[in-house]
Amino acid sequence: MNLLKITCFAILIILTGCQMAVEKHSERKIEDTPVTDIKAIPFAEFMLKVNYGNGKHNTFKAKYHKQEGEVAEIDDQLNDVNREGEEALHEMKMILSELSITKSDADRTVIRHVLEAFNLDDGYDQFQLQVKWPDGSLRVCTGKE
Known part of the structure; x- marks a missing residue:
């Protein structure tokens, strides 16, 4: 049971990190749009x-x-x-x-x-x-x- 909780928690952290990376990339893309x-x-x-x-x-x-x-x-x-x-x-x-x-x-x-x-x-x-x-x-x- 603990292993399942740890695995779910790790997956949640990874998914949250991926979402944050996608958001930062899209923000940077707008700011870095060449004139x-x-x-x-x-x-x-x-x-x-x-x-x-x-x-x-x-x-x-x-x-x-x-x-x-x-x-x-x-x-x-x-x-x-x-x-x-x-x-x-x-x-x-x-x-x-x-x-x-x-x-x-x-x-x-x-x-x-x-x-x-x-x-x-x-x-x-x-x-x-x-x-x-x-x-x-x-x-x-x-x-x-």
């Missing part, structure tokens, strides 16, 4: 600034642009996070490749989609967005709550 494997970005430039009250510590800024190469920066003073270089580029490409806005969308629709994409609260004080498409079309969207 080149992400869908193409439909924008040539994307500049976002959202203020939640007065002061620098209440601001979220995100920038992305293609010129000679791709450059991105995220300055999230809400969460005290500043990303530059490959880290910012990877995050921006992940977000922007899934962002669904068009040149003809209403401002309210654009603002809602952008806030959702960046996981930002809709209780902002000021919203500023400038998007440029590869064909040179420019969209400026501003809002105040």
